[in-house]
Amino acid sequence: MNWNKIDEYDNALIDVENNVQDKSSLAWKKLCEYVDIVAEEERDEFSPFEYLGRELFSQIYTLPESIAKLKNVKKIWLYGSQLKRIPPEIGKMESLEYFDPYTSYNLHWFPYEITKCKNLKDSRVSTRALYGNYKYRKPFPELTNNPVRYDGKILTCSVCEKEMDYTETNQLWISLGVGTDVLPLLVNLCSKECENKLPKPSSNYLQYPHKGGKSLKQPMNDFERWEIERAKWLKKTESEKESTNEKESTNDVESLFNINIYNDAKINFKDLPVLKLIKKIWEK
Secondary structure (H helix, E strand, O other): OOHHHHHHHHHHOOOOOOOOOOOOOHHHHHHHHHHHHHHHOOOOEEOHHHHHHHHHHOOOOOOOHHHHHOOOOOEEEOOOOOOOOOOHHHHHOOOOOEEEOOOOOOOOOEEHHHHHOOOOOEEOOOHHHOEOOOOOOEOOOOOOOOOOOOOOOEEEOOOOOOEEEOOOOEEEEEEEEEOOEEEEEEEEEOOHHHHHOOOOOOOOOOOOOEOOOOOOOOOOOHHHHHHHHHHHHHHHHHHHHHHHHHHHHHHHHHHHOOHHHHOOOOOOHHHOOHHHHHHHHHHO
C-alpha cells in the first residue's frame, strides 16, 4: 500500500462538487421515468440499473428529488454506481429497510435526512471511500466557503424541516450509525436550537458536528494505531532482549572463571554491573 498516494488522493477530495448531474440527458430522463413507474406500481424495490442498463446507469451521479414518492420501497440497489450524492428526499422513503450502494466509490457522504428512515436496519456501503471513516480518516471538505448546493434556492432544515435560503443555513458534518455502517452526514441547520438536537456521534469519531477542513484533527486511523502499537511492541521486545543479554553475559563470565579464586578480593559478580565486571576481569 502506497500511503503517500492515499494522502494525495485525500487532498484532491477536499472540495465539495456541485452541479454533478446533466439533467437534460437521456439517462436522467429515463431515471425520472423509472421513479414514476416504481411509485405508481407501489413496488418494494428500487434498482435503476435493471431499468436503465449499464451505459445509461453509468451517467447517473445523483438521484432525483422525486424519490420522496417511493413510500413502499423497502430495498434500494445501487451497486457499482457512479453516484456522487444522494438527495435529502431519501428521508421521505418511510418503508426503506435495506440500502446498498456498495462499490459506489464516488459516494463519500450522505444527507442527514437518511436517519429519518426509521425502518432502515441494514446497509452495505464501501466505507473506505467515506469522509472520516476509521480505516483512513479521509478529510472532510471545508463547508465554510464551499457549501453544498441543491437545485432550488430554498432548502429545508434537516432537523425541524423549516424552509430557508442559503444565507440562513448552517451546514455541518456529523458521523452517525445508519443501518449497519457509520456514515458521514451533511446537516442543514436553521438555528443553534436545532444543532443542539443532533444525536451524539458514533464512538471513535469526532464527538461534535463540525465544518470539516484540512486542519480538522480526527481520531487516529487504523494505520496510525497500528504504527503506535508496533512501536510499543518493538520497544518492549528490545527492552526484554537487553535484559536477557545482560543476564546471559553475567552467566557466561561466571562460567568461565572460578569465582573462588577471587574470594580474597571479595568480588561478588552478581552484584556488579556488566561493564564493571568486564573491567575487573580485564585488570586481573
